[in-house]
Structure formats: structure tokens, C-alpha cells
Amino acid sequence: MSSACCSATGASQAQPFSSAREARQAIRRGDWVRHTSGLAPRNAQANLAILPEKLAADFLRFCQRNPKPCPLLAVSETGDPFLPTLGEDIDIRGDVPLYRVWRNGKLVEEVTDITPFWRDDLVSFLLGCSFSFEHALIDAGIELRHVTQGRNVAMYRTNIETIPAGPFHGPMVVSMRPMTPANAIRAVQLTSRVPRVHGAPVHLGDPALIGIADIMKPDFGEAVEILPGELPVFWACGVTPQSVVMSMSPEFCITHAPGYMLITDILNSDLSLG
Amino acid sequence: MSSACCSATGASQAQPFSSAREARQAIRRGDWVRHTSGLAPRNAQANLAILPEKLAADFLRFCQRNPKPCPLLAVSETGDPFLPTLGEDIDIRGDVPLYRVWRNGKLVEEVTDITPFWRDDLVSFLLGCSFSFEHALIDAGIELRHVTQGRNVAMYRTNIETIPAGPFHGPMVVSMRPMTPANAIRAVQLTSRVPRVHGAPVHLGDPALIGIADIMKPDFGEAVEILPGELPVFWACGVTPQSVVMSMSPEFCITHAPGYMLITDILNSDLSLG
Numbered sequence: 001m002s003s004a005c006c007s008a009t010g011a012s013q014a015q016p017f018s019s020a021r022e023a024r025q026a027i028r029r030g031d032w033v034r035h036t037s038g039l040a041p042r043n044a045q046a047n048l049a050i051l052p053e054k055l056a057a058d059f060l061r062f063c064q065r066n067p068k069p070c071p072l073l074a075v076s077e078t079g080d081p082f083l084p085t086l087g088e089d090i091d092i093r094g095d096v097p098l099y100r101v102w103r104n105g106k107l108v109e110e111v112t113d114i115t116p117f118w119r120d121d122l123v124s125f126l127l128g129c130s131f132s133f134e135h136a137l138i139d140a141g142i143e144l145r146h147v148t149q150g151r152n153v154a155m156y157r158t159n160i161e162t163i164p165a166g167p168f169h170g171p172m173v174v175s176m177r178p179m180t181p182a183n184a185i186r187a188v189q190l191t192s193r194v195p196r197v198h199g200a201p202v203h204l205g206d207p208a209l210i211g212i213a214d215i216m217k218p219d220f221g222e223a224v225e226i227l228p229g230e231l232p233v234f235w236a237c238g239v240t241p242q243s244v245v246m247s248m249s250p251e252f253c254i255t256h257a258p259g260y261m262l263i264t265d266i267l268n269s270d271l272s273l274g
Numbered sequence: 275m276s277s278a279c280c281s282a283t284g285a286s287q288a289q290p291f292s293s294a295r296e297a298r299q300a301i302r303r304g305d306w307v308r309h310t311s312g313l314a315p316r317n318a319q320a321n322l323a324i325l326p327e328k329l330a331a332d333f334l335r336f337c338q339r340n341p342k343p344c345p346l347l348a349v350s351e352t353g354d355p356f357l358p359t360l361g362e363d364i365d366i367r368g369d370v371p372l373y374r375v376w377r378n379g380k381l382v383e384e385v386t387d388i389t390p391f392w393r394d395d396l397v398s399f400l401l402g403c404s405f406s407f408e409h410a411l412i413d414a415g416i417e418l419r420h421v422t423q424g425r426n427v428a429m430y431r432t433n434i435e436t437i438p439a440g441p442f443h444g445p446m447v448v449s450m451r452p453m454t455p456a457n458a459i460r461a462v463q464l465t466s467r468v469p470r471v472h473g474a475p476v477h478l479g480d481p482a483l484i485g486i487a488d489i490m491k492p493d494f495g496e497a498v499e500i501l502p503g504e505l506p507v508f509w510a511c512g513v514t515p516q517s518v519v520m521s522m523s524p525e526f527c528i529t530h531a532p533g534y535m536l537i538t539d540i541l542n543s544d545l546s547l548g
Contacts, residue, residue, distance in 0.1 A: 181477050188462040189474060200463060203455045205479060205505050231479050 015040070020263045021089060028094040033112055035259035036097060041135055044197065044268050045261035046073050046086065046126040047238040048096055049245055050254040053078045056123040058166025062244065063125070065163040069172050069240030071128035071196045073266070079120040087265035092124045098257035105249025114254055127238050128197035129261060130175060132268040136190050142183045145224040153177065155220035155237050159211025160202065162244065170244040174202060174210070174234040178226040184233045191235065193272045203234040210234065289314070294537045295363060302368040307386055309533035310371060315409055318471065318542050319535035320347050320360070320400040321512040322370055323519055324528040327352045330397040332440025336518065337399070339437035343446050343514030345402035345470045347540070353394040361539035366398045372531035379523025388528055401512050402471035403535060404449060406542040410464050416457045419498040427451065429494035429511050433485025434476065436518065444518040447493070448476060448484070448508040452500040458507045465509065467546045477508040484508065
């Protein structure tokens with residue numbers, strides 16, 4: 001996968017929809033088969049993984065044990081496509097603009113509606129997205145280089161091992177945003193308030209300390225320049241659970257396509273502790 | 275001055291006094307003419323500057339404009355030696371173990387009681403001390419190298435200018451504590467909660483960016499080793515106001531002697547925002 005993360009690009013653009021619900025309705029009708037970056041910017045967007053029930057308990061355990069890369073916003077009932085805690089009308093079978101269908105760890109199809117693939121044993125997992133905290137950082141006057149440059153955020157596999165659960169295990173993936181030391185300190189403060197969207201950074205400074213050999217060669221996304229006097233700041237990334245799921249080649253799995261997220265009714269401000 | 279900061283050394287030692295008040299009473303009797311490090315570790319200790327009233331308004335303005343190095347815990351009434359908001363029985367004329375008396379910017383005497391020097395135009399300023407947050411860091415399992423090594427914390431003049439007020443101006447002095455990136459992130463979180471004792475760091479990483487030429491040559495205190503994989507983390511330091519006051523050579527001034535602080539009735543936990 002190239003990236004499950006979205007970018008805050010375009011947040012200040014004119015909004016094509018007046019609400020998250022209106023955006024989802026357009027998406028459900030098939031009128032918006034594009035990435036969701038910048039749509040309903042006050043609302044939290046979510047990463048999606050749909051797994052057969054027989055993997056659900058272990059995946060839940062995995063998320064519980066690794067809350068920074070896997071901040072669970074919602075878990076559906078088995079076989080139930082609705083997610084009432086994220087929005088009363090959400091039907092996960094059509095409310096994401098683009099899905100990826102995987103069999104035995106291989107991508108077999110990209111579709112805009114998964115109704116034909118739905119099964120009574122499927123469980124949907126919705127995980128928080130750094131999108132939410134990127135808006136808070138930008139609002140605080142912190143430049144996000146990848147946003148300024150219109151790129152996807154740079155992501156890296158690290159030597160930080162997740163805590164395994166059943167068949168799920170593997171290294172943490174992190175996203176990196178370069179910033180001045182003063183902004184890094186401010187970013188720790190701001191993102192500490194939002195543990196449900198990855199929370200505080202997991203590392204800052206020397207990339208080699210977390211197993212990143214070349215900061216200009218990210219494993220996912222695009223490299224961005226680190227200016228003199230800046231530090232790279234690393235957050236646990238929502239690509240981690242997808243990477244972990246894919247590495248154990250589940251018989252069947254559905255995810256969102258990178259950048260094509262579920263837009264929820266939850267306000268980013270409601271995810272903040274303070 | 276060598277250092278106005280105290281160190282958390284000895285916090286875990288057996289306590290010679292059962293309360294802050296008992297410690298102050300021993301100090302007032304002249305039975306404890308030693309530094310206050312480790313005494314009443316749950317209680318906030320304070321830096322002291324006593325200035326003539328004609329400088330008070332400008333010094334108050336200076337503290338208001340520079341809250342990170344100059345977090346005011348209390349300001350007395352003019353000519354009044356009592357500080358009821360810090361402890362009902364506090365008499366600033368005898369409750370600090372050792373004072374320094376300055377005339378025209380020169381240290382003229384070190385005394386254990388300033389009653390003979392008291393004037394009706396004096397105003398006492400009590401400023402928060404990093405001592406309070408050092409306990410929080412140690413309690414969180416973060417090693418403080420200077421504490422481990424039994425040294426005074428390393429302090430540096432920086433190129434960060436304070437915001438001037440009247441005759442008061444000059445560079446910010448910072449204290450430095452080396453730690454791993456993960457601990458630096460945790461330390462930002464913990465110290466952000468205590469703005470009245472310097473709050474979050476002002477810098478981390480490359481010392482040259484804030485005008486520190488040689489990290490092994492502090493301007494005050496003692497150098498400590500920075501281990502491979504560690505970052506220097508810099509906090510605004512209570513030495514700043516003393517440095518600023520001395521540089522304008524006031525006609526008359528009294529301060530505490532470095533490390534010989536006022537022990538207040540305020541609990542460190544009461545200074546925490548969360």
C-alpha cells in the first residue's frame with residue numbers, strides 16, 4: 001500500500017459540502033470518488049479495516065495493546081454494516097469513496113461499494129487518523145511541510161516492535177513532520193491532547209535511533225525536506241495496522257483506499273482532552 | 275552568581291522535618307543554614323528577589339512579559355515582610371536559610387536574617403523553581419543526570435532575548451537536562467502542566483540554535499554528560515531574573531543564596547494544571 005494517511009491539504013479551500021453527512025451522501029451516491037482530504041475539515045476521518053469475525057478478537061487485542069498506532073474509534077457488531085457511534089446514518093458498505101478488497105493478502109479489486117462483498121461474519125474497525133491533529137497544528141501556526149508542498153506525508157517502518165496479539169505482529173510505522181524545536185515542543189503539547197488520533201509523538205531527532213536508515217527514503221508517502229535547524233518529529237501512523245494485517249495475509253479483508261477515508265460526525269474538537 | 279536553582283538530589287532521603295512549616299521554623303531559629311534541596315519534597319520552593327518599591331512596577335512588568343523564566347508565585351505588599359498566600363506564618367526576613375545582600379550590583383554580605391536590612395520600601399518577589407517539576411520527572415521514571423551524578427543542574431546564557439521592561443532586559447538563562455527522545459516527549463507533557471514553575475521546555479536538540487557554543491561549558495552550575503542517543507532539553511531558568519536584576523546594578527537588592535530557597539506551603543501538585 002502506498003499510504004493510508006490523508007493529508008491536510010486543501011483544508012482551507014471552499015467546501016463542496018455543508019456537512020459530514022452531506023459529504024457521505026454524495027459519496028454513497030457515487031458522486032465523489034476522490035480522496036477526502038480537506039472535506040468537512042472540522043470532522044474526524046477514519047481509517048477502515050474490515051476483517052472476518054474469527055480474526056476480530058485478536059485484532060481488537062492488537063489495537064488495545066498498541067493504542068498509539070491503532071486508536072480505535074469504533075468497532076461494528078459482527079455482520080452489521082452500521083456504525084451508529086460515528087454517525088447515525090453511516091453504512092460502511094458505501095460511505096467510503098474507494099475500497100480495496102484483499103484475498104489472502106493480495107489486492108484483488110478496488111470498488112466504490114462493497115455491498116456485493118458483504119458477509120455476515122464481517123467486523124468493521126475504524127481507527128483515528130492524523131488528519132485530525134494536522135488541522136490543530138496548522139491552526140496553531142505550525143507549518144506542515146508536506147501540506148505546504150502538496151505531498152503525502154512521509155512514512156517509515158521502524159525498529160519499534162508492536163505488542164503482538166494472535167497472528168498480528170510487526171514493526172510500528174511512523175509518519176514524520178519536520179519542524180523547529182519550538183514547534184516540536186508545541187506539537188507535543190497539542191497532540192498529547194488527542195490520544196484517539198495517535199496522540200503525542202513517539203520519537204524526535206535522530207532517525208537512526210528508531211531504525212530509519214535514510215530519512216529521504218520513506219517506505220510510504222513522499223520525502224520532504226528537513227531545513228537547517230529543524231528536527232524530524234515522528235508520530236505512530238495508522239498505516240501500522242494495515243501493514244500488520246497484510247503481513248499475515250488474511251483470507252479476506254477490506255480496507256479503504258489510501259486517502260479515501262470515512263468522514264464521521266465526530267468533531268475533531270470532541271477528540272481533544274483539553 | 276553560581277546558581278539560583280536547586281537540585282532534586284536527596285528528595286528520597288529521610289526527611290529531617292515533618293512539614294514545610296517545621297522546616298521554616300528551624301530555618302528561622304538558625305538551626306538549618308544549609309541548602310534546601312530535598313526538604314519537604316511535596317512542597318514548592320521559591321526563588322527570592324527583594325527590590326526597592328521604585329523598581330517594583332518595572333520588575334512586575336518584566337515578570338509578566340517573561341512568564342517562563344519569571345513565574346511569579348507571590349509579590350508582597352510594599353514594606354510588608356509577610357507572604358500569606360505562600361504560607362500563613364512566612365516572614366521573609368528570616369525564613370530563608372541564607373541571603374545575599376547586594377548594593378549597586380555588588381554582593382556585600384551573606385546573612386541568615388535580613389531584619390537589620392529591612393526597609394519600608396522593600397517588595398519581595400517569589401518565583402517558581404524547577405525543583406517542583408524535577409520531582410514530577412523523577413516520579414515518572416525519567417533519569418535526571420545531574421541528580422544521578424549529585425551535581426548542580428547545567429545552566430547557560432542564550433541568545434533568546436527576554437522582553438524588556440524599564441531598566442530590566444537581557445538574555446534568557448536556561449537549564450539543561452539530557453534525556454532520550456521518548457523521555458523528552460514525556461517531559462514536555464509533564465512540565466506543560468506546571469507553567470508556574472517554568473512550564474514546557476523552550477528548546478531541545480542543537481544547542482547552537484539558541485546561542486550555546488559549548489554544551490560542556492555551562493555559564494552556571496555544572497556540566498553533565500549527554501549520552502549517545504540523548505537530546506539536551508532546555509527549560510527557562512529562574513536564574514534569568516537574578517541575572518537581569520544584577521546586570522542593571524540596583525542601588526539595593528536582597529536575594530536568596532543559590533540553593534537556599536524559601537519552602538512554601540504550596541504543594542507541587544497544586545501547581546499542576548492537570
